[in-house]
Amino acid sequence: MAQAPVDSAAIQKKRLAVLGATFGVGYTSMLVSLNKAWYSEEERTDFHFFNDNRQWRQVDKAGHFWSAFHESRAGIDMLRWAGVPEKKAILYGGLLGVALQTPIEIFDGYQADYGASVGDLVANTVGSAAVVAQELAWQEIRIMPKYSFHTTRYADMRPSVLGSNLGEQALKDYNGQTYWLSVDVGAFLNEKSNYPKWLNIAVGYGAQQMVYNDPEVNAAAGLDAYRQFYLSPDLNLMYFKGRSKVWNTALYVLSIIKIPAPALEYNRKNGFKVHPLYF
Structure with a gap:
């Protein structure tokens, strides 16, 4: 008996729906948990920036680069799994690191003892960009x-x-x-x-x-x-x-x-x- 043809478009839509729902729930949960665990007892003020580029010998900035890189790497590969065209998967998935890391800086921006860090934002962006650049140049990491x-x-x-x-x-x-x-x-x-x-x-x-x-x-x-x-x-x-x-x-x-x-x-x-x- 002949098998019915595989509907690749339907599979793509289903996988995208799964990714979208999972990301939405996970992203919301992350923001709520982060706010409760890190910021609920902190004194708050108006949003402001804080220059921490001289602190910790910039090891923290390396950590932001590393985190954003692998979040974007996962974003690209998840969109590939969902059947998104290659260049769109790279460009859109590559934004995941920035999307996940930016809320942390927004929360930091309202803390009285510190604030949002331009250095962290730059490290996050460079980390995500490093994935996109390699994927576009070499199609691999x-x-x-x-x-x-x-x-x-x-x-x-x-x-x-x-x-x-x-x-x-x-x-x-x-x-x-x-x-x-x-x-x-x-x-x-x-x-x-x-x-x-x-x-x-x-x-x-x-x-x-x-x-x-x-x-x-x-x-x-x-x-x-x-x-x-x-x-x-x-x-x-x-x-x-x-x-x-x-x-x-x-x-x-x-x-x-x-x-x-x-x-x-x-x-x-x-x-x-x-x-x-x-x-």
């Missing part, structure tokens, strides 16, 4: 922002700001966060090259001795904040994709994290340092 984290002693010095447990510290303790750009070297080489396609090279950025966001207050507490730069091998997890959707989805999610590996560090205080295994 060749330079993947990644994140790694290790606990530090600084969180115990100010747990209310840097986190009192592992989950909070992974989000708030900038001393333990490292942000990477993992380069898919093999994608830039000739297809006949013998370079292992699973091996990426990653450059990382972090900082230490940051307990207070204001540099002067931090220095007054006897802390000498400094930047750290890293070079490390990395796994191109997307190389290991197979036929299993569950396996491929797991690789997709894990690809935002830098796999622990040996690393070479440079900072102005200690010069070069080799880490046998760096998180």
Whole structure:
């Protein structure tokens, strides 16, 4: 018995409806939860901007770039799944990072102790634009922002700001966060090259001795904040994709994290340092 032809237009409409409903519910829930968790007990004022570009040695800005990048990356791939034409999927999906991150700045803009950050808005926009640029240029991601984290002693010095447990510290303790750009070297080489396609090279950025966001207050507490730069091998997890959707989805999610590996560090205080295994 012959099978009925697949109605691709109907499938596309159904998937778009699922995405739209899911996004609407999730987006609203995020805004409500964010307002309740972060801002409900804060003193509010009229909307204003606050220049925080000198704070945290800009590790927070790297975090905004990383977040917006992967939100936009997911937006593009979800629209592809829904059957949206390629260029529209890239351009519209690429806006997701900005759409998700901008409300945070709006909420911040009404807080008396700080305000909306132009630097954060720029980092969000650049993160989303970096996905769109790569997709338009190469039809794939060749330079993947990644994140790694290790606990530090600084969180115990100010747990209310840097986190009192592992989950909070992974989000708030900038001393333990490292942000990477993992380069898919093999994608830039000739297809006949013998370079292992699973091996990426990653450059990382972090900082230490940051307990207070204001540099002067931090220095007054006897802390000498400094930047750290890293070079490390990395796994191109997307190389290991197979036929299993569950396996491929797991690789997709894990690809935002830098796999622990040996690393070479440079900072102005200690010069070069080799880490046998760096998180």
